[in-house]
Amino acid sequence: MIISEKKPFEEVLEYLKDSKKVILTGCSLCASTCKVGGEEEVLEMKSKLEENGKAVLGYKILDPSCNLLKTRKDLKSLKEELKEADAVLSMACGDGTQTVAKLLKIPVYPANNTSFIGEIERVGQYKEACKACGSCQLGWTGGICPITMCAKGLLNGPCGGARDGKCEVDPENDCAWILIYNKLKELNKLDNLLEIKEPRDYQINAHPRKVDLRDKE
Structure with missing residues (x-):
């Protein structure tokens, strides 16, 4: 929403x-x-x-x-x-x-x-969930978005500043990569973290963007 x-x-x-x-x-x-x-x-x-x-x-x-x-x-x-x-x-x-x-x-x-694009946590409380980056990463991160949930948008694990499971940039937020690790461990998918991710291709979300379903037929 x-x-x-x-x-x-x-x-x-x-x-x-x-x-x-x-x-x-x-x-x-x-x-x-x-x-x-x-x-x-x-x-x-x-x-x-x-x-x-x-x-x-x-x-x-x-x-x-x-x-x-x-x-x-x-x-x-x-x-x-x-x-x-x-x-x-x-x-x-x-x-x-x-x-x-x-x-x-x-x-x-x-x-x-x-x-932002966010989820409804409860009535009147909303949390950012998606940056509409055009290259969804949720398939290998256990459904937790590193681009949105990590203040630095890192794709290959946490920075060196996380402390006690909290984000270096905003200690009120959980470290996204610790959340991702714990979720993948729960899903028995920790091998997902072994692949090094290439730098993001920012060309795919150059603004303004458009989608025309007629082009996909």
Whole structure:
């Protein structure tokens, strides 16, 4: 899931300083789960903007905001309001915000900061799990990502700074490679560690990336 956090409201107001009439868009998926872009949060933002002198002409919870074709269709319900609006405030992730911006000819501003791809540990608690590197290593590491979980992204074992099972960079975090070792030992797969891994090929995740399934047929 894409994990996002609210921007400070002062930053949002700074974006909208030259905009009197605003439309809000949320997202039914990740942003809703993170409590930064669902209907409750959109209505809260609407009230705060109106308290600060903005006219909110309408809002739409996009389903989801990052689906270009669906968002184009959903925004048609705000066709007349968009003609009058000075700006749109997107309460989705960075991807969803860019999707909305691509479809409109007025400024689209972000209400959130996109943090990482993560797992839901429990309600309201999220942990980074994947960097979308384009070359997944989970098959030989026991399902623990060294690129994400190791602060240095090492592929051939731990650095010399781990102490008592904790990371040198952030001692609050477990050392990824000790976790990997213990997991592989549990799976009777320690031989996986005998192969020296070549340096990562960063060309495969040169930005911006794209995937077209038609090319794979």
